[in-house]
Amino acid sequence: MGRWLVLGGTRFLSQAVAAAAVARGHEVICAARGESGMPPEGARLVKVDRDTEDALAPLRGEQFDAVVDVAFISYRWVREALAELGEKAGHWTFVSTMSVYADLSRRGGGVDDPVREPRYTDPTDPEDFGAYGQIKVASEQAVMEAVGDRALVVRPGLVCGPDDEADRFGYWPARFARGGRAVVPDAPDQPCQIIDVRDLAEWIVLAGEQGITGTFDTCGPPTTLGTVLDEIATAVGAADLERVPVSPEELGAAGIMPWQGPRSLPLWLPDILWGVVDRDTAPALAAGLRCRPIAETALAALETERALGTDRERQAGLTAAEEAELLDGR
Numbered sequence: 001m002g003r004w005l006v007l008g009g010t011r012f013l014s015q016a017v018a019a020a021a022v023a024r025g026h027e028v029i030c031a032a033r034g035e036s037g038m039p040p041e042g043a044r045l046v047k048v049d050r051d052t053e054d055a056l057a058p059l060r061g062e063q064f065d066a067v068v069d070v071a072f073i074s075y076r077w078v079r080e081a082l083a084e085l086g087e088k089a090g091h092w093t094f095v096s097t098m099s100v101y102a103d104l105s106r107r108g109g110g111v112d113d114p115v116r117e118p119r120y121t122d123p124t125d126p127e128d129f130g131a132y133g134q135i136k137v138a139s140e141q142a143v144m145e146a147v148g149d150r151a152l153v154v155r156p157g158l159v160c161g162p163d164d165e166a167d168r169f170g171y172w173p174a175r176f177a178r179g180g181r182a183v184v185p186d187a188p189d190q191p192c193q194i195i196d197v198r199d200l201a202e203w204i205v206l207a208g209e210q211g212i213t214g215t216f217d218t219c220g221p222p223t224t225l226g227t228v229l230d231e232i233a234t235a236v237g238a239a240d241l242e243r244v245p246v247s248p249e250e251l252g253a254a255g256i257m258p259w260q261g262p263r264s265l266p267l268w269l270p271d272i273l274w275g276v277v278d279r280d281t282a283p284a285l286a287a288g289l290r291c292r293p294i295a296e297t298a299l300a301a302l303e304t305e306r307a308l309g310t311d312r313e314r315q316a317g318l319t320a321a322e323e324a325e326l327l328d329g330r
Ligand SMILES: NC(=O)c1ccc[n+]([C@@H]2O[C@H](COP(=O)([O-])OP(=O)(O)OC[C@H]3O[C@@H](n4cnc5c(N)ncnc54)[C@H](OP(=O)(O)O)[C@@H]3O)[C@@H](O)[C@H]2O)c1
Pocket: 007, 008, 009, 010, 011, 012, 013, 014, 015, 031, 032, 033, 034, 035, 036, 037, 048, 049, 050, 051, 069, 070, 071, 072, 095, 096, 097, 098, 155, 156, 157, 158, 159, 160, 166
């Protein structure tokens, strides 16, 4: 069994990677501050704060069979980790994003699609996410330059499931489980692709074990928004749930935002962004990525929603009052 380092490991995807590696019998070290949470049982936390100088000194000289870095929006973090640990690492996974692509309207694209201009400077404001895709491009480049012969770059789309605190996918299981009349975008044929955090984590561990290298778009098989909402409704919808389709034009006129943010309908996207939810994931599937049915993701997301409190102020979705406004007269 191998020695794994997860840079992160205390929340969501990186925590799921650590858990999957522990389940496979590996020795797992998570390097994080321990502020978001704790590593899963069986993994060890080494406290590091990557915002500080010489942050990875506690890991100096260590050798790992596999390293997984989920650095969200920092080129500096990625370079420092590579400089400190890259030479001795057996395999290196960098978690990137779909947001690297220059043209997010193109459907059915793959990893050879043109990417955005790289940006090598980190934002000074931690709330500034505008350069997300460009910093990921620069980070991917740094990984390929330093450890390209051993590197796996994964570009996920929407990651969903247990412990997802982003409020996007979880809006739908929570809303459908509440029942009654629920506004849905009248866009059943819109492309849609999601990935369960557990499936992505298990594949990252498999890839590390098997030495899989290269760049992969990592989402579930392409489907439609209508199918995803049907599957969520079947899995967790209340008996009195009635879905009320509202056209994208009417939603737009009412100031409802697609995808995320307050006053939004998650998973709904304008066609200029359909490339985000219609990627060619056949190469990842051929390399062993297995995706569970959406119903299982919906059940786990609902559990997380209930643990977080379904009456909390959400980062994405409609409030009951906003929904009632839209339903008025329908
Ligand atoms: N969610 C999605 O739908 C989606 C889609 C595409 C791509 N992605 C990518 O997937 C990855 C998500 O990673 P994730 O789920 O593990 O969540 P995350 O919110 O990116 O957190 C990752 C880890 O970073 C650690 N961290 C934060 N600040 C730190 C610091 N100053 N020093 C050391 N560690 C620090 C956190 O631990 P502590 O706070 O305990 O230090 C946590 O364990 C990201 O790379 C993201 O870009 C996500």
